[in-house]
Amino acid sequence: MMLAATFAARRTAVKHLLPPVTLAVTLATRREYSRDSSTSPPKSTPWEHFRPQQIIQLTSTGGTSAETPADGGLRPSVSSSWSSRASVLHHRFHPSLAGVEKPRSVVNGDGYSFDPDTAGFIQEAYQVDHPFAGDSGLRNIIRRHTPEKHMAEFYENLCHLGTKAIGPLARLGASAEANEPYVMSHDARGRRVDRLVTSSAWRELRRQSSLEGIVSVAYGADRERLGAAARVLQMARLFLFSPDTAIYACPLAMTDGAARAIELFGDDDMKKHIFPRLTSRDPDVFWTSGQWMTERPGGSDVGNTETEAMLDTEPTSQLHEALPWSLHGLKWFSSATDSDVAMVLARARDPETGDVVRGSRGLSLFLTPVRLPSETPASEEVRAMCPTSAKPAATSPGQSPWDSPGPCLSSVDSCAIEGTSGLEGDLAAVTIDHEDDLPLNGIRILRLKDKLGTRALPTAELRLSGTRARMIGAPGRGVASISPVLTITRLYTAMQCAASSRRAHLRAIGFSKVRKAFGVPIARLPAHARALARNEVTTRAASAFVFEVAALLGRTEQIPMRDGRPAVSLSPDQRVDEAVLRLLTPVVKMYAARLGTQACQASVEAFGGAGYIETNGMARYLRDTQVGTIWEGTADVLSADVVRVLRRGGVPVLMMTALEQYVERLTERALNHCTPETDTLAVAAQLCRQSASRLRDLSSHAMSPTFEARAQAFAMAIGRLVSSACLVDVAAASVGGQWSGRERDVEAALRWTGHTVEDILGQELLDSERLGSLHPMTEETASQPEEWELQRMNADSVLVFGQPMHG
Template sequence: MEPSSANTGFIQKQPVIRNQFHDDASLQRITKLFLPQSILNQISPEVSKLGDEVLSQQIFDWVVDAERNQPYIRGDGRDAFGRPTSELVVGEGWRKLQEFGFKKGVVALNYDTDYGPYTRLVQFIRCHLWEASCANTLCPAAMQDGAARLLERHLYKNTGLSPTERQVFQNAYNHLTSRDPAKAWTSGQWMTERTGGSDVSRTETVAIYDPYPASSPPPLTDVAEQIPLGPWSISGFKWFSSATDSQMTILLAKTAPDKGLSCFLAPTRRHNPSLPSPTEGSPAGGSELNGVTISRLKRKFGTQSLPTAELELRGMRGWLVGEEGKGVREISTILTITRVHTSVSCMGYLGRSLGIARAFALVREVSGAGVAGGAQGGRVVLLLASHPLHMRTLASVTVEYHALMLLVYYTLFVLGLDERGPPQTSSSSSREDRIPLRPPPQELVSPLLRVLSSLHKAYTCHATPPLVHECMAALGGVGYLMNDESPQIGVARLFRDACVGAIWEGTTDVLAGDTVRALLKKRNPAGKRESECLQALDWFVQTFLGDVCTPDTDMEKEHALGRIRAEWEGLKKRIELAGTAEQLLPEARGVVFRIAEVLMAVLYALDAARNPGAEIEEMCRRYWAKKGFFEGGGCSWQARGGLEMDQAIVYGAGNVTAPGQVRGQGLRGSKL
């Protein structure tokens, strides 16, 4: 017997995190379910390369730097002589990760590349891979994406823009959609105030129309670009701003007591000719914040690399976007985008956490006590990937993860249809170009997106943290460590950051209430016709259940599909009888969660029907049983397939080569 020391004795082998585009069986199924084969073939080489790049040592070095060198205000807001300053400093890692995202077009792809209605899906598959390695730089990118979409709508549909407004909007749009780090902008989305989080009705920010005199040209945002500052002077206090280092913002403000909120575009910096020139020979003056003072930076539980601040606005110059008093409608365009970004971020955190747990299970040995074969003499050790209980636990997380992926990516599918119209096909289309999933009727696309935009985030972001925590626990004590020295296995960081998903862009309760209001809003004020959103969900359930319920459906599956349909009919009746949102509001969370589970149950059946296999059919059964769509649930219900099936669910069917073995690993254990 030899005693161990700090450098001798047993030292755990490092798990190898694999390219998620190939390693994540759920992501592979999602791409097959939602993308035509021709597009999947086209994007696979580039996406596969991205999957390798986001796991590189350079990326993780930048992540560690961004986490250690967190943003701060230089001099705590004052210079050496006590003069107030407001200079935000971010770390090198944060800047490099943001530049990487710009170059890879995590936002720009949706605007400079055309995959038809599948463009959003292609964009977010890339974001899914990048999220867990980006150190939260995808948060300002989400608002960048939303602002680009808002300006795109006005540039191409609003014929009432003045030449100067069009110049300003086009300039901002060009920056927001650029892949050049020297030109690319992110955007803020300044809504939240002390009077209320998601309730913006009590906004205390005020905008006054105060144009510059015609006799003198207005000041510029930048001398080189010759973009004038706006005619509106905006003052107020914004309680949360999560893109403090952005080059522009979209914000809400009041213009009159008798009008609703209005939406504004404002650059965050402006040219001041009285400041010293930054370099010799450059034009006179320098850059300063555009009427913005950083009051303080927030200290947060997670997303610590992300600069989130309290901002005081005094005479910030901006441009009105849309009509006065219609600002909530305008900014809802951004919310639709930022909410899907938030859900995809949760899927990115959970997908990576599962990838880490899978990799760890392939190298971690544990006692085989209680496992079949463990009582034949001697001590049996097993890799975790061959431990029945551990595999059942990871299989359960995987089943939930895939359900959430189905809901989120179906929402992205509908978002793509809303932005770019239905897929273009013809009778002569090749097999690779055929539409993999039936799109809803065009008149139902918008109402379906309206209800899904709140519903998917409410459920997904609420469900994700406990599942990430399960992956953290799968690593034991190592999972609880921040692991700065081995950041590729840092599940604790992912858990910490995933917790914010159910809070920003609308808390779970706020979104549940919003969903209920959408479901009860009738096109006919007299209430003679059901809500368009309810009609759209009904189309979804009835159509896809009809597609998967065929004459050869076995009795167990037919019974489950019948219960899913009955559950939906009960929910629909409950909503219709409520009459008003106020009556249903106390139950909104339960109603919305159950609708989400019905939709995921249907999508599971659809996935199993489109790309059949023993593991997806068992995943479908387990999900239905867990959510109560089988009679005799609980202890009377049993999973099928044992260890081999659990391994197929966790690692993918193609990676299980023999009973109890995963490809490349002999997992049955050894007797010592």
Template sequence: MASEKGLFFQDPPQLTNTFEADPSLRLQLERLFPPDQLESILPPLRELGELAAGSLQALAVEAERDEPELVQYEAWGRRVDKVRISPAWREIHRIGATQGLMATAHEAQLGWRSRLHQAALIHLFGPSSAFVSCPYAMTDGAIAVLKRYADPGDAERPLRHLLSRDPDEAWTSGQWMTEKEGGSDVRRASTVARQEDGVWRLYGNKFFVSAVTAECALTLANAQGTPDLSLFFVQPWNADGTLRHITLRRLKEKLGTRALPTAEIDLEGVEARLVGKPGDGVRLIATVLNLARFHNTLAATGIMARCLQLAKDYAGRRVAFGRPLIEQPLHLETLAGLQVEYEAGLAIALRLAELIGKVETGVASPLEAGACRLLTPVAKLGTGKQVVRVASEAIEAIGGMGYIEETNLPRLLRDAQVLPLWEGTTNVLSLDALRAIARQDALRPFLEDTLLRVAQATTPELDDAVKSVRTAVKALGRHAESMAKGGRSDSEAAARRFALGLFNTYAAALLTEAADWEVKHGRSRRLAVAARRWIGRGLTDLAATDEKHRAESRLLL
């Protein structure tokens, strides 16, 4: 636009209601919900979409500017270890509770589709939450663990707070697992739990504690007399904001998620309650990890959606060489490629929500339960790689101003970069997928479910997509047999490419299934185009690895 002096000022990209601006999300929800349930969830989704584009986004910007601060000493020299948090961060927490981000899934008013409803809410909430979505992910896991495994008397009060829609009553939970010795290898944890006067107390160091200000936490420790790790529930804070037998060493300075208070702490006899049986901690904490990976997937799709909304809006506002960017063929192709990435990631995320909901409510078939086990790491690793690509390309699509902090676009890229790391890197999750295949026979139901996604597709223009999915499934099955016959080193070296092949193929099947529904219901053919382009990139890269190949890799390094 031009000022009164005739100077030119470029209109920045604008956010509008993020639910209304996302036809992909709306179409998938229409496909997955019966009409009466869909009608019931649309008003809260529209409300949250409006908040995400307005006041919630403004709070996120303020929380990023006013980063957490560790106050170790009070004026008279006493050690207090308090964390000063932005009022904006606390207000985002209150909005999340009011919107029912935790309650929606666990109240299960829509049966197994309650997980789908929650997924849509978190998808909209995340990009405008200054990563309050992280403690919500851990809270979701804590709720599930306490409901399934904790003593009912111990769990009743925490669950009431963790599930509350009242912002004055609502709690969030942390998870304290990472230690310097172990990292992703949690079995190397050195924290110990001792029974003193009939009470469990924890001693040790937790190196990476996200959302340290959460009202409670789950943590692993070596319990007296038990060879394996046990799971404990902790309430670390006193009412006056001081810690209970915990020293807060430092807050971590991170590339992104800067409003999220991440700390290193020393446990110095903090009281804890045992959850489940002694020595069963690693198995029980898997529930938390799997739900965190589900939330990680939703965080990735949420950021992709936000990047696309901004990039597409800007493309209609920015004129260069006589035409808006959106009318320029190369720019149009770039944005279309990003849209295909998003369509695939969104389809995966919602399918994972569907399967988790069915497993939790006891209506999943054995095939669906098996598919869910393998899809959880595969969805997380695939969307984690996608979101970094999409966020980087979106900034490039906006140009130099996309690199300027005041536009808030760099935050999206910084925050995206945590998603391939949080709750398991791509390599860690690729190996987890191999374990699920070897120990739980998870590949067979996963590939069968992949084929079922396209079994009913009868739209002629999708014939090639169906054939491509079936061909890829056969190739993945043959490669899995080959890996099983080979050595462990060969399998592990190929694990990343194999896991990404699973992701690409399952996404292709889901896009084909949704595209068939879209055409049969008289809608556009957007998803048919998305499926064709996604498949056109190639679904599998299954080149074998052997000792010669690994020797060459060592030579390169």
């Protein structure tokens, strides 16, 4: 119980001012039958039958409006002003604008009165469909991985969350973005307190993520009931939750990773007292976790970690017995600084000799509470906050009005989120003197990072000075213990990028229908329509790839584990799944982040000048997706990880053979139900198999040092291959099941796959044309590929630095 007591941290209330914002939501349900070309009658499944839609409507007046469409149904709308910097869905609050009234009319020389705010052209409102029920591409991707017996449950749950995501949750996200976190270094009496102040909207997002079970659905009773599909449902919820909630997916990712690490490597006390909190649906019990790895010498190169851990061999208190290690060092980039606990990599000193092992082999993984109860007799009130007297951790999901999906779309126009009082505007934090805050656990917040994006997410530079912690796993096994955490956090990052790019794309589609140029809607301009079609395929490919890896993770988590290793003999399919998951985890993060950033950039461009304006909200998608290319490893770092996976065991072809078998499994449906002569899907399936075989052959050179120069191209080729196979698989399932939107599924798969192996693998990997005529592949160099690659590497170095890399 002492361990539980030392990890307690009570969150005190902070009062906020709520200036008004012209943002309102009206929701309704519209029933619509499938309009496929098929003459078969509509199927009696919610995935086909009902199309509830959430419409985001941007108007020029900033008022609430409800529009009646041609079919007579009431379409919900979210209205906001394009002209006012302080009244839009995504914006930043400027105190200087508060209380300033604009002139309502101007009288000209002829005595004619007009309103300058409404005179001239005003852009017509545009509408965006419900992010789940109105998006057949996303629906069919998720449906492909949903067991038949859970179809209705998943559909109802995701309809409900989709409605909530673009209504009250989006308002919370906007408020959190408008009120960025800050650090109060000293209190009113001059004491150094390093108090991190966040908005109530940010804290409410924490509550809502717990109520929605974003983390908990992958564990406990839900995982036992849903099996491998638990991760699919989790990622589907995250897909809907994350784009407009100020990147709160980041602390959830690290919380999920910490839960998995404790489940695999934690001791009994951690599993009893900490794990239930990380996976709870009760907001009063739920804890979040940080992940503090990055230091000044480097982020991805953890072997240079400077933070050290020293064991207290003669503890002087129960607290020191529960947390026997003390950490000393500086963590340069620590996301989710407001978390309750954190996972920390540190170099453990030998208790007897005082020596440390350099490099990654000397690292251990630690769990540390961010705050600790004081041990002085005068801290009785502080001790009362500990879990011994607080509400016990729930072992099963708690019940709340928000837990019940209810109708797919219900009115939330005037509905206040549980635990909040009014969300009709920005939240301006009002700091009060927190006399009852628990003290930080030997942590000093040096500063918050001023970042390009993710502005609402508190990311800090921390100094650890005697921070009490407990080791997870065995000494010197920190990298191995953190590996399952990275698998989860990389998947979350990939899903965040795919989700944000899809949400931005849907908004660009809606805008193109009402924005006119040269007398017609820009949706009817061939060049713009082609750009939207290209983005449609790109966002589908990223989404299909990420959900496939989520399903793969769900299957591998069904394998019983002991000390981080399988406790049973694996079947051939399970061995393939484990190998492919290790290979695809860095690839999906790199590939989805690359595609997501490109797609968000295209969507911003689709809005023209309006997309570049902060009040439009599109720029935030681009900024927040851009971090996905850096979080959890840059493209070069992840490509190097792919090379390490290939080289493991000294036979790279073995790993690529497993991937080839996996691609054959993905394309099996298209080949079984079709023939190359009658269905183009089968041709695409065969092309994926040919590309996998070619990629396996190219991997035979992975042991060569020069292969690293082509590692990123190789990893990108894997991403294009697997995403192509995923789209083919979804299209085949859609055609076989006569799903709504199947024609579009087939078209997307064919466009992404292309016509040749080169379309999938890319010319950069297959030949030297990228370098022009400087070092072309000749008959002489073709017989000496390593020498030719060395010439290319030297050419790269000469071009950038003016001197060759190798003499």
